[in-house]
Structures are given as C-alpha cells and as structure tokens.
Amino acid sequence: MSTHIGAQPGEIAPVVLLPGDPLRAKWIAETYLEEATCYSEVRGMLGFTGTWQGHRVSVQGSGMGQPSMAIYVNELFDQYDVQSIVRVGSCGGLSEKVAVRDVIIASGACTDSAMNRITFEGFDYAPVADFGLLRAAVDAAATREATTHVGLIFSADSSFYASRPELMMRMAGYGVLGVEMEASALYTIAARWGRKALAVCTVSDHVVTGAETSAYERERTLADMVEIALEAAFSSA
Ligand SMILES: O=P(O)(O)O[C@H]1O[C@H](CO)[C@@H](O)[C@H]1O
C-alpha cells in the first residue's frame, strides 16, 4: 500500500475516475461497476475497483482542494502505475452561458493556487487536458441530452467564501465557464508523469444566479458526467 491508499499492487486499474467526494466514489462503484471491491478506506477516502462494460476501472475519492487531490494522484501514478485519470466533480457556474446540471468538459484550468508557481518558480504554466480524452468526452457528450460545454475552468483555492468574488467575475469575462478546486493541479501532475488526465464537471450551483443542488443530488444524481467520463476513458484508450 502507499502512504494514503490502502491498495495492494495490482488492485487499482490503469483507468481511474476521481471524484472529490468519497461517497460519490461509492455511489459510482455501486451504480456502474460490476463486482466492485473496496480497496481502500484510509482516512475514509474510499477507493473501488470493478468492471464497466468489461473494462477494469477504479474510482478513487480525492478530497477537496489541490493539495489533497495531489497526494492521491501522485500515489496513483507513482505506486499503482495508473495511466489515465478522469476527474468527475461538481463545480460552480461562473459564465452566464452555463446553468445548474450542465456538464463542463475542461479543456484547460486557470488557478490561484501556488502549486504551479512553486513548481515553475513564478512562471505561469498552462495546464491542459489530454487531447484524446477531451475529444472522446466531447464525442460521448454529443450522444446525450445533457447540455455540455467545453472550455476553461478555474481551479480555486479560494472558491468558497471568497473575499473577492469580483475576481471570479473577471475570470468569467475572459471566458472561464466554472469554478472548482482540483483540475489545474491534476493536469499539471499528469503532464509531469506523462499520463492522461481530464476533468468533467457538473454545475452544482451558480455563483451569479444563486441556483443550487442539494448534497444528496451532488452525491447521487450526476449520471451524465460519470457516463461521459467512462465512455471517454475507454473509447480513447
Ligand atoms: O464535488 P467535488 O468533486 O468534491 O468538487 C468540488 O466540490 C468541492 C467543494 O464543495 C471541491 O472539491 C470542488 O472541486
């Protein structure tokens, strides 16, 4: 097992879905995977492996924020040889073009986090999705009823209870569709390891309109996002 994941070598599949919420990981495993087994309960950050349409796949909770997510993703790449990670997260709507329950496929992710600045000693790195996964997700979304957008998101350390919401609105003015807390560092870490990553997010609330979903809905009713992620992960392989 690694420091934060209680799986033995070989227990985690090469393709991993990565929700922030460990209970969403459980719901995904129970809803989509056959013969799912729980390989880790360390810190309650649940991880499962099973099969989807005959493909071996794992689902791992990552917690909230880039430092938490980075711990799980580094261990997945380094110690379990994971090849592709698709984040399946909730996000806030920033742009007036998006509404609650819409799906955003993140082509790239801006951030206010210091993680990339520390890595690049102040230079700005541009974290982008794996193009094959991105294209496959766009194709998968085209067959579904959910309204889907492709574009930039903002991975914020200061998203909740932000003291300067006008900065988020400035982001929206520059084409940023939504705000969450993990994709930017996920894309950067995947690039560092030469692996594939994509973030597919469902708009769970809207920062401007105030529309929102319940915690129960965020945990259990994000089916379009999960199905797009699964189809993308295995059609781009
Ligand atoms: O729903 P998840 O995947 O946790 O993602 C979003 O929700 C959390 C904040 O409520 C942050 O982790 C944010 O990125």
Ligand SMILES: O=c1cc[nH]c(=O)[nH]1
């Ligand atoms: O990080 C997040 C996630 C959902 N909604 C937000 O406003 N921010």
